Amino acid sequence: MRNLFLFLWRNNFLLLFLLLESICVYLMVYNNKYHNASFLNSTNKISANIFSVVNMITEYLHLKENNEWLVAENVKLRMALPNNKIDTATQSALIKDTLLNQQYIFINAKVINSTVNKRNNYLTLNKGATAGIQPEMGVVIANGIVGIVKDVSPNFSTVISFLHIKSKVSARFKDSNYFGSLVWEDDNNPTTATLKDIPKHVVFKTGDSLVTTSFSNVYPENIFLGTIKKSEIKPGDNFYTISVRFSTNFKNVAHVFVVKNLMKEEQKKLEQETQNDK
Amino acid sequence: MINELIKQLFRFAFLLLLQVLVLNNIQFSGYINPYLYVLFILMMPFDTPVWIVLLSGFLMGVSVDTFMNTAGMHAAATVAMAFVRSYVLKLFAPREGYEFGTEPTLRYMGPAWYLSYSVLLVSIHHFIFFYIEVFRFNEFFSTLLRVLLSILFTMVLVMLSQFLIYKPRDRK
Structure with a gap:
């Protein structure tokens, strides 16, 4: 048991690294599988607001x-x-022309x-x-x-x-x-x-x-x-x-x-x- | 300590916004996508505990992902880069070790050291990110071109940042 803790302590960076990477992989897979499933996209409140504020400014630049x-x-x-069109169908036509x-x-x-x-x-x-x-x-x-x-x-x-x-x-x-x-x-x-x-x-x-x-x-x-x-x-x-x-x-x-x-x-x-x- | 934290938070926000609002809109060609936000990891002080570097890399990556709808991709690349950073620092350490509380900057460490340090880490980040992004091998060479051009461009920005932002502080 003591050896296990020692092992964990010695490799704590490696373990944290692996943990974080697996979270990333999970996010990627999850994101590919399900649409709209996570809040980690630019439709969330913070990023969407930042984008809309910036858009307000850039929109102004492109107003013209x-x-x-x-x-x-x-x-x-x-x-x-x-x-703005004139009906070319004549009154006498039997079939109503819609040209x-x-x-x-x-x-x-x-x-x-x-x-x-x-x-x-x-x-x-x-x-x-x-x-x-x-x-x-x-x-x-x-x-x-x-x-x-x-x-x-x-x-x-x-x-x-x-x-x-x-x-x-x-x-x-x-x-x-x-x-x-x-x-x-x-x-x-x-x-x-x-x-x-x-x-x-x-x-x-x-x-x-x-x-x-x-x-x-x-x-x-x-x-x-x-x-x-x-x-x-x-x-x-x-x-x-x-x-x-x-x-x-x-x-x-x-x-x-x-x-x-x-x-x-x-x-x-x-x-x-x-x-x-x- | 608090000052340092505030400085880092400010730097985080600045680089994040610079990335998502300015750099992501740069269109020289489809092959040049600079990711300057990695500068945040590059510039963390030497004595930052590795777990903080890892977590910051993760947070930065996830934030960029959030803005760019690339869930997990930037985070994965940035965490990997943050992980490698500790080994690169060990590898490149001067004989007498790093001075306490200093940051890896061009002025402090010299151009040769700084270039090899940043090129290595930026390359690791860009290689991982672009290949995850494409995620197929039949576009291997076009992706390679994109990686190389983007590394070049990011490095130009990194070097520029060294001359622009941190001038007064590093004068000793």
Whole structure:
């Protein structure tokens, strides 16, 4: 017995070494055999927290790239929306054809300059003709409209903001299909617009949503415009004057999509012909 | 004693975080994975009891494993390295023995001693770790390349650390 203890004492380092190594081997085998079985992985509280804190910092460093990537992704997704496709199935077809053609494509761009506090406001985008932007294209963000492209240089373009005396867009209630024109009359208030031409008998309430109609050849249908803030009927008037809160926050518009209507020319030409026939 | 403990704890945390947050993200190529955290074992004072060195190696290895999801692999390599350290120290001991309370540093022991000491231990650690990590023999030579390049790179970092961190303390 005494010899055993002596042996253990003389070889204590070796034994500790063997013990620790066998724990390691056990950990390895156990870890390979069972998923999620031990707490010794980076999902545990300490290491996960350290990683998330560090990620917060590194994420910040990569914010720019990530934003650009997300914008590009949004463009892709946006193009896939059914709104932006036109149904090519003719009414007379017996079998319902579900083929869809792309009608709108979106070009992402960054706002490099903008104003909101003038009567006529403009934005400047960092993309131009080389990116496929042409005058009279619509400019939107994910949940609202921004304006219409005015001038284009090879690498930049200017946009007439919706905060402009000439801007006008056809808007309808999301729920009821009644439509009117949305204009920006509200002097120097970049958060509200005015909806006109809604007849007296239309029923709506504060907070209702407005979206673009299909009449415009600039904006796709069903783009969110804003919500109703308040309404009144001026004496002797048959139409409401409705104050609308923009869904677009013009003060911090940063990334926008320029909308290219692939069938604009076709539509224009056809309408022109009809007009000429009169 | 308490000071020494605090110093070692600080060094432990620093090397661990440096390893998992910085060095693990270095990507020169898939073949260079420096593991500087072994410096913790390399730098323990000469008179540290072997069982403490073994346990510290285990703790360090398990901590790195925890961050890298390699349960047991780093621990096994580091414990082996810590075990060999005591023999290497005995082997390389100067005739008059080590001075009490000193640490194996480049300045104190000289470049020739320090290089052979650290290269030997780092090599043992890296060989064990990379071969456990791969755990098959048909990638023997690519693993060997990875081991050698990583040893080289870790050694560069180890030598750098000797010039960077411990300058004022070792001036005698």
